[in-house]
Amino acid sequence: MHLLVEFVVSFLSTVGFGLITNVPRRSLLPAGITGSLAWVAYYLVLQVDPGLILPNFTAAVVIGILGNISAMMFRVPVNIIYVPSLVSLVPGGILYLCMRSFTLGHEQLTSQYLFNTLTIAISLAVGFVVAEVIFYRLKPLIKRLVQPDPTK
Amino acid sequence: MTQSISENELIAVCGKVGKILLTAGAETARVESTVEYIGKAAHFDISCHATITALFVGTNRQSDTHLVKVRLGDFNLEKVDEINTASRNFVEGKISFEQLKETINQIDQKVIDFTWPQKIFGAAVVSVAPMLLFKATWGDLGLAFFVGTFGYLAAQLASRRIKTPYVAAGCGGFVVGLLAAGLELLGIATSSGSIIVSALMPLVPGVAITNAFREVIDQNTISGVVRAVDAIIIAGSIGAGVVLGTSLCSIAFHWIGGF
Numbered sequence A: 001m002h003l004l005v006e007f008v009v010s011f012l013s014t015v016g017f018g019l020i021t022n023v024p025r026r027s028l029l030p031a032g033i034t035g036s037l038a039w040v041a042y043y044l045v046l047q048v049d050p051g052l053i054l055p056n057f058t059a060a061v062v063i064g065i066l067g068n069i070s071a072m073m074f075r076v077p078v079n080i081i082y083v084p085s086l087v088s089l090v091p092g093g094i095l096y097l098c099m100r101s102f103t104l105g106h107e108q109l110t111s112q113y114l115f116n117t118l119t120i121a122i123s124l125a126v127g128f129v130v131a132e133v134i135f136y137r138l139k140p141l142i143k144r145l146v147q148p149d150p151t152k
Numbered sequence B: 001m002t003q004s005i006s007e008n009e010l011i012a013v014c015g016k017v018g019k020i021l022l023t024a025g026a027e028t029a030r031v032e033s034t035v036e037y038i039g040k041a042a043h044f045d046i047s048c049h050a051t052i053t054a055l056f057v058g059t060n061r062q063s064d065t066h067l068v069k070v071r072l073g074d075f076n077l078e079k080v081d082e083i084n085t086a087s088r089n090f091v092e093g094k095i096s097f098e099q100l101k102e103t104i105n106q107i108d109q110k111v112i113d114f115t116w117p118q119k120i121f122g123a124a125v126v127s128v129a130p131m132l133l134f135k136a137t138w139g140d141l142g143l144a145f146f147v148g149t150f151g152y153l154a155a156q157l158a159s160r161r162i163k164t165p166y167v168a169a170g171c172g173g174f175v176v177g178l179l180a181a182g183l184e185l186l187g188i189a190t191s192s193g194s195i196i197v198s199a200l201m202p203l204v205p206g207v208a209i210t211n212a213f214r215e216v217i218d219q220n221t222i223s224g225v226v227r228a229v230d231a232i233i234i235a236g237s238i239g240a241g242v243v244l245g246t247s248l249c250s251i252a253f254h255w256i257g258g259f
Helices: A002-020 A025-048 A053-074 A079-085 A092-104 A107-145 B007-023 B028-041 B077-091 B097-109 B116-126 B138-161 B167-185 B192-199 B206-217 B221-258
Strands: B046-050 B054-059 B065-069
Touching: A002 A025, A002 A079, A002 B116, A025 A053, A025 A079, A053 A079, A053 A107, A079 B077, A092 A107, A092 B192, A092 B206, A092 B221, A107 B206, B007 B028, B007 B046, B007 B054, B007 B065, B007 B077, B007 B097, B028 B046, B028 B054, B028 B077, B077 B097, B116 B138, B138 B167, B138 B192, B167 B192, B167 B221, B206 B221
Parallel strands: none
Antiparallel strands: B046 B054, B054 B065
């Protein structure tokens, strides 16, 4: 039940950010599904390992692989899938908290939040690199499975 | 046919392609490879160096270099997609150089956008952050839905009127802080902190900072650092805006309570 709610809310989040960043209409649905599956993966890993690195890393790997596959299927640049599906994972809220504590003069909180922001951002970025390495290994196989529509 | 393309024309078109891609939020590596692909398809040996603030295009045969200045802009991923389609068609030989030039001019001038109601709906939906599900109360998340909408609207309206960078984000933060603190002081919301974090989701540069690190890992260090610093300053202006908004709100309530 919890999982379903998480799935729906993260799907809506991803589609909403897609509307803000003007993704082409045909990639809204795959981006939404990628984003929500990544969020579910994040949520599941978080139950086992309540840290920052492993959940974000797993989610980024999921986005990287699914994003590359859907980019191939729908013939869009892969960044167009990445940007909206990242929105529920990225450390935007923490970065804001960091700068807010900076404005208010709380040194300790600032450095802690800044550290968290960097950890999340770097683990996401490394996750993408790993996903791309895996994807290029699997590419010939996936290409046979997912024939892109030649009419598009 | 390819011989009829003059070198200068090709460089100008490539510069335009790069400029559109960079302002619409593509990664620098993608910009460089797209421009070089177009050059290769036109049988010219073009090299392109892109950083986030400037773009150099030149052919390797002569010493002229075309320099295009770029300013950081908002994401507009549909333009990235259209340029990608056009350049792919050109590389595959489906359209001629003249057609490519025309298409790119069209894309440059066309305002590709979702309608206002759609974007506002998008911002409202983003404002309910999955990060806070089961942590904040449902009432707070519901309020964040509306507060986030107003914050996004304020930031958008401000960015049309005020050209000073970073002010628009601060305006968005100000409105969010003001509304959230007001709702808490009126007793409608339980925690203004979770409303603020949730409602700021459409405004904060989280995706930008993640992309910055992706660029650094991709060895585009300059662009990565520029993006990261930009993201931190945007977050700083949002933070300052929120602090201003909340304190203004509590001062106002203090006065009203005093009378």
